[in-house]
Structure formats: structure tokens, C-alpha cells
Amino acid sequence: MTRTLAQKVWDQHIIAHESDGPDLLHIDFHLIHEVSTPQAFDGLRLAGRKVRRPDLTLATEDHNVPTLNITAPIADPISRLQIEALRKNVEEFGIKIFKLGDAGQGIVHIIGPELGITQPGMTIVCGDSHTATHGAFGALAFGIGTSQVEHVLATQTLPQAKPKMMAVTVNGSLPHGVTAKDLVLNLIAHAGIGGGQGYIVEYRGQAIEELSMEGRMTVCNMSIEWGAKAGLIAPDQKTFDYLEGRKFAPQGDDWPLAVESWKALATDEGAVYDKEIILDASTMSPFVTWGTNPGQGVPLSGVVPSPNDFTDEGEQQAALKALAYMDLTAGEPMRDIEVDAVFIGSCTNGRLEDLRAAAAILEGRHIAANTRLLVVPGSVRVRLEAESEGLDKVFIAAGGEWRGAGCSMCLGMNPDQLAPGERCASTSNRNFEGRQGQGGRTHLVSPAVAAATAVMGRLAAPADLAR
Amino acid sequence: MEKFISHTGTAVPFRQSNVDTDQIIPSEYLKRITRNGFEDGLFAAWRTEENFVLNKEEYKGASILIAGPNFGIGSSREHAVWALQDYGFAVVISPSFADIFRGNAGNAGLVAIVVDHEAVEKLWDIVEDNPTTPVTVDLEARTVSAGEFIVTFQIDDHTRARLLEGQDEIALTLAHAKEIDAYESARPSWRPLIS
Numbered sequence: 252m253t254r255t256l257a258q259k260v261w262d263q264h265i266i267a268h269e270s271d272g273p274d275l276l277h278i279d280f281h282l283i284h285e286v287s288t289p290q291a292f293d294g295l296r297l298a299g300r301k302v303r304r305p306d307l308t309l310a311t312e313d314h315n316v317p318t319l320n321i322t323a324p325i326a327d328p329i330s331r332l333q334i335e336a337l338r339k340n341v342e343e344f345g346i347k348i349f350k351l352g353d354a355g356q357g358i359v360h361i362i363g364p365e366l367g368i369t370q371p372g373m374t375i376v377c378g379d380s381h382t383a384t385h386g387a388f389g390a391l392a393f394g395i396g397t398s399q400v401e402h403v404l405a406t407q408t409l410p411q412a413k414p415k416m417m418a419v420t421v422n423g424s425l426p427h428g429v430t431a432k433d434l435v436l437n438l439i440a441h442a443g444i445g446g447g448q449g450y451i452v453e454y455r456g457q458a459i460e461e462l463s464m465e466g467r468m469t470v471c472n473m474s475i476e477w478g479a480k481a482g483l484i485a486p487d488q489k490t491f492d493y494l495e496g497r498k499f500a501p502q503g504d505d506w507p508l509a510v511e512s513w514k515a516l517a518t519d520e521g522a523v524y525d526k527e528i529i530l531d532a533s534t535m536s537p538f539v540t541w542g543t544n545p546g547q548g549v550p551l552s553g554v555v556p557s558p559n560d561f562t563d564e565g566e567q568q569a570a571l572k573a574l575a576y577m578d579l580t581a582g583e584p585m586r587d588i589e590v591d592a593v594f595i596g597s598c599t600n601g602r603l604e605d606l607r608a609a610a611a612i613l614e615g616r617h618i619a620a621n622t623r624l625l626v627v628p629g630s631v632r633v634r635l636e637a638e639s640e641g642l643d644k645v646f647i648a649a650g651g652e653w654r655g656a657g658c659s660m661c662l663g664m665n666p667d668q669l670a671p672g673e674r675c676a677s678t679s680n681r682n683f684e685g686r687q688g689q690g691g692r693t694h695l696v697s698p699a700v701a702a703a704t705a706v707m708g709r710l711a712a713p714a715d716l717a718r
Numbered sequence: 719m720e721k722f723i724s725h726t727g728t729a730v731p732f733r734q735s736n737v738d739t740d741q742i743i744p745s746e747y748l749k750r751i752t753r754n755g756f757e758d759g760l761f762a763a764w765r766t767e768e769n770f771v772l773n774k775e776e777y778k779g780a781s782i783l784i785a786g787p788n789f790g791i792g793s794s795r796e797h798a799v800w801a802l803q804d805y806g807f808a809v810v811i812s813p814s815f816a817d818i819f820r821g822n823a824g825n826a827g828l829v830a831i832v833v834d835h836e837a838v839e840k841l842w843d844i845v846e847d848n849p850t851t852p853v854t855v856d857l858e859a860r861t862v863s864a865g866e867f868i869v870t871f872q873i874d875d876h877t878r879a880r881l882l883e884g885q886d887e888i889a890l891t892l893a894h895a896k897e898i899d900a901y902e903s904a905r906p907s908w909r910p911l912i913s
């Protein structure tokens with residue numbers, strides 16, 4: 252029988268199958284962080300249970316951590332308590348942790364791939380909705396809640412009902428200056444934010460194949476933003492080249508065996524998906540959001556839409572509310588929108604390639620007056636690599652701030668927040684009301700658009716600078 | 719988890735689609751390490767607006783939330799479910815839920831049920847006309863009723879059975895311990911291990 256990539260990974264992890272219930276799946280790896288775990292560890296203690304496989308579990312500190320003065324005690328007492336709770340829990344249960352200040356610390360979805368832990372054909376979970384990032388390697392990776400974190404800690408398994416399968420085929424090549432972020436924002440606006448609900452999505456086609464591993468991670472990262480359970484991409488030579496030699500990648504004689512098994516994961520010729528979306532990359536352009544969910548986006552060359560542009564009544568209401576919150580007027584050109592802040596970072600666009608793209612634009616330029624620029628590498632490793640290339644100097648010379656690693660202004664659990672009413676061009680993944688700080692307004696953009704926007708002080712693409 | 723058979727209470731008409739978890743509970747409330755006490759975080763930003771539906775006197779004490787489609791999109795924070803429960807909600811009704819939210823609700827014992835758009839509209843009208851109307855959610859019969867109006871709802875069989883019996887999912891899984899051992903002993907040697 253022909254099967255899709257996701258179907259194969261699913262089948263390889265079934266421990267028990269009941270005809271009318273969910274499948275019990277084995278979980279190859281469990282990533283944890285401070286926010287979604289304290290209650291799970293309490294649950295284990297309460298029931299007198301152990302962590303079944305500490306050796307298949309890794310902890311990092313990312314959501315709460317400050318990105319300035321990282322050697323000082325964390326100033327916010329509640330954040331500090333949560334970090335301390337994680338440290339105490341992993342010590343009690345024997346789990347490895349990368350703490351603030353360690354060379355391995357960083358955003359959970361950035362460090363997994365960096366360490367070579369994220370490998371094709373694995374099942375990976377984390378109490379975080381952007382876990383699909385790891386799908387870029389052909390892993391079946393998805394976010395879970397705290398009860399499920401406890402379940403995985405106790406059993407290294409999860410009961411899961413099998414979702415439907417969807418293919419997103421992106422034909423053609425992205426035009427010069429159009430990036431993975433633009434591609435996925437385009438897709439979400441096209442499919443709608445509920446469009447992926449109930450599906451595991453496989454991204455494929457020429458434009459996906461042509462993306463770097465980092466670009467593929469950006470696309471898979473945002474699977475949840477249109478409701479998909481997971482998003483994955485068939486592993487290929489780029490995947491293998493990325494992994495080879497990394498700390499936890501297969502070594503020695505294991506390497507050829509692993510690669511052989513990974514190659515067999517690709518979707519079989521003739522396998523059927525429950526649904527397919529087909530897009531043409533060659534028609535895409537830099538894409539930005541105007542509203543308060545990731546599906547409310549338009550090309551940068553476009554204008555703020557009117558609620559009347561939507562046929563669905565719910566969408567009309569949502570647009571009306573979003574325009575009020577964002578303080579925008581229908582018909583306003585996107586390029587006229589002035590910003591107070593630019594944030595470059597997050598698990599969507601906080602990798603070396605993203606920082607290089609932004610630095611290439613900022614080199615020899617200065618950010619606009621009245622605009623601040625925050626550059627936050629996704630991990631300590633990204634920070635050190637960027638510094639070895641001198642990118643930090645470019646950002647600082649341009650008037651930006653260069654920070655330590657973490658989630659930072661993606662969700663404002665640490666001190667990096669927007670003030671009420673402030674407007675930000677952000678390379679993160681969510682523009683929900685108040686996401687970057689209460690009353691803050693977010694426009695989702697690519698790193699290249701973020702950098703050009705910082706220079707112009709209003710939403711802009713690199714091409715606007717040359718003119 | 720406590721058993722849930724049926725529940726009767728008053729309901730809040732929440733005429734909004736795509737309600738995201740950052741609205742249900744903003745991130746600043748996620749720093750807490752306890753399992754309860756999240757009621758103050760529920761819709762914290764929206765509750766500062768006088769006209770917000772939860773602030774209306776007639777809906778105080780309601781235990782059923784009737785929301786628009788796509789409820790609970792965004793983050794995986796189970797705190798969103800806990801905040802709804804801590805505030806006093808036992809049931810959320812919507813034409814559709816984000817997958818992670820729906821899963822979290824089932825695990826935490828918040829009953830998340832799906833009825834079609836028309837039925838949601840009807841329920842909104844009923845509880846707006848008369849906010850004291852008792853609404854009954856019968857998990858055994860899979861029905862929601864309000865006054866004369868009665869409609870069948872959807873919930874997956876597995877979650878329904880667990881809620882009805884108040885089962886601990888971890889205990890159910892641990893009954894498969896031998897199969898888990900067998901699976902793990904055959905796991906490829908090159909898969910990552912942290913030592």
C-alpha cells in the first residue's frame with residue numbers, strides 16, 4: 252500500500268492500536284521548558300510516578316529569561332520562581348538542562364535541530380505549539396498541553412487520534428528577495444487560520460525543496476498558525492548535510508544505516524492525501540500582516556483591507572475589531588505604516604540565516620530616528636556564530652540592540668515588551684492582541700522586511716532602500 | 719479527574735470567532751507554577767472594557783460559555799483551560815475548536831463540545847433574550863438543551879468515555895507497560911539519547 256511521509260512516521264510509532272480509539276504512539280524525544288511543565292512535575296509527585304525516560308528528555312530555559320544582564324539574578328520574582336522550579340524538577344527527576352548562561356541554552360525549537368537531536372522519522376513533542384518546527388527534518392512534531400507533558404514524562408507515549416493528511420504543494424521558485432516567511436504568510440492568508448485544523452500537512456514542491464533547512468524550519472514553524480497539528484517536509488540531501496557531524500546525530504557505522512532509513516520515508520508515488528493546496532511561488536512577494544491574527548495579511552505592496560472585502564460575517568467582524576485595535580484605516584497603503592519598534596528573533600526567524608539576511612541590509616545604514624531595533628538570537632550558539640561573523644557589530648553600528656538568547660519580545664514574558672499603543676514589525680509568528688506587551692500592535696514580517704523597515708521607520712522591503 | 723455526566727447552568731453568549739489563547743489568558747499569568755488560581759487572568763485585557771460580555775451583571779455566575787468558531791487558537795498553554803475552569807466554566811460550546819485547546823480541555827476535565835453554526839446562533843439568541851434560561855449539557859445523551867430548544871452535539875468517543883468515567887489517562891496507558899518496553903527495546907540504535 253502506498254503511504255505518505257507522515258503516515259509512515261505515524262505507523263512506525265504505534266505501540267497499541269484499538270479499533271475505535273486513539274493509537275498509542277511512542278515519543279522519540281520530549282523537549283521541555285519552564286512555562287508548561289511545573290504542574291506536570293507536581294502531577295507526577297502527587298501520583299508517585301517517575302520520569303520513564305530522562306534520557307529522551309531535554310530541558311531549556313527560554314520563555315522567561317532576560318536578554319540583558321543574564322548573569323544577574325532574574326529581577327522579576329515570579330519569572331525567577333518558575334525558572335527555579337524547572338531547575339529543581341529536572342534535578343529531582345534526573346533530566347539534562349541547559350540553563351541561562353550555558354552554551355547550549357536557547358529557544359527550545361532552535362536548540363533541538365542545532366544539537367542534531369531533531370532527526371527524520373522521529374516523533375517529537377514539547378509543551379509548546381511551535382513544535383512543528385522540527386518537521387522541517389521529516390519528523391512528526393507537535394505541541395502538547397501540560398497534562399500531556401505529564402503523560403509523556405510518565406510513559407514516553409501519547410494516545411493520539413490520527414488526523415487527516417494534507418499536501419501543500421508550492422510549485423515554481425520564489426522570486427529574488429522573497430523568503431520562506433513570505434511564503435508561509437502567503438499560505439496562511441490563502442488557507443485561512445482554521446484551514447489546517449484536523450490535518451497533518453506535508454509541504455512539498457520545487458519552492459520547498461529549494462529552501463535551506465533554516466527556511467524549511469520557518470515554514471514548518473508556522474503550521475499551527477493556520478491550525479495544522481503538524482507540518483513536515485521529506486528529508487533530502489540538504490537535511491542529511493545539515494545533520495552530519497552534529498552532537499547527537501548518528502555517528503560512525505550508524506550514519507549510513509540512518510540515512511538509508513531516512514531516504515525510505517519519502518511519500519510513495521501515488522499515495523493519496525485527504526486534501527491538497529497548490530500554490531505558485533513565482534507569483535509571491537514580500538508579505539506582511541495588518542490585523543490581529545496571522546491570516547490577516549496582504550502583500551507589502553497592498554493596502555489595508557476593508558471589512559467589506561470579506562464575505563463571511565465572522566471575518567467581517569474580526570476585521571472590524573482588528574482595524575480598531577491596530578489603529579489602521581481601510582485603504583491605507585501598507586508601506587505608509589510607521590513603526591516604533593522592530594524585533595528580529597524568535598523560533599520562526601531567530602537563526603543565523605535570518606540574522607545574516609537582516610545584517611546584509613543594515614550594513615552601512617542606520618535605523619530611522621524614533622525607531623528602536625531589538626535583535627535577539629534564538630540560541631547562545633546562534634549568538635556566538637553571529638558574533639564570529641561580526642553581525643553583532645553591524646546591528647550595533649546601525650543603532651540596534653544586540654541581546655542574549657531567548658523568546659524575548661515574541662511573547663513578552665520577560666522585560667522585552669512593547670508599551671501600550673506601540674507598533675512593531677516583528678519576525679515572530681503571532682500578531683494576537685497584546686502578544687508583545689499589553690496594548691502593543693504587531694505586524695508579522697520577514698527578517699529582510701524587518702531590517703528595511705527599521706531603516707525607513709515604516710513598513711518597507713529591501714528594494715525600497717535601493718530606490 | 720471528576721466524572722462528568724450532565725451539567726445545568728446559565729450561559730454566556732460570546733459572539734466572537736477565532737478567540738486566541740493569548741486573549742483567554744495573557745502570557746504574564748503563565749509564570750505561576752500552581753495548578754489553580756488563574757481566574758484573574760481569564761480574558762484579562764478584555765475584562766478591562768466595561769462592555770465586555772463577562773462584565774455584564776446578567777451573565778455573572780454563568781458556567782457555560784457559548785463561543786464563535788475556531789475557539790482556542792494559538793498557544794498550547796493549558797492555562798487557558800484552567801483559567802476558564804477557575805472562573806467557573808464547566809462547558810464551552812463552539813462550532814469548532816483549535817485541536818490543542820480541545821485536547822487540553824478533555825485532559826483537564828473542561829467539556830468542549832461542538833454544535834453547528836446555526837445551533838450556536840440559536841443558543842446565543844435564547845440566552846440573550848433571557849439570561850436566566852437554564853442550559854443543560856447531557857454528556858450521556860450528547861444533547862444541549864435550552865428551554866424548548868434541544869440539539870445534539872459532537873465530542874469524540876474516547877474523550878466522552880473518559881469524562882463520563884473520570885478516568886486517569888496515564889493509568890490507562892501504564893496498563894500497556896509491557897508493549898512500551900517491547901517497542902523501546904527495538905528502537906534504532908542511532909536515535910538520540912541524552913546521557
Ligand code: SF4
Nearest residue numbers: 381597598658661662
Ligand atoms: S519564540 Fe515565541 S513562539 Fe517560539 S517558543 Fe518562544 S514564545 Fe513560543
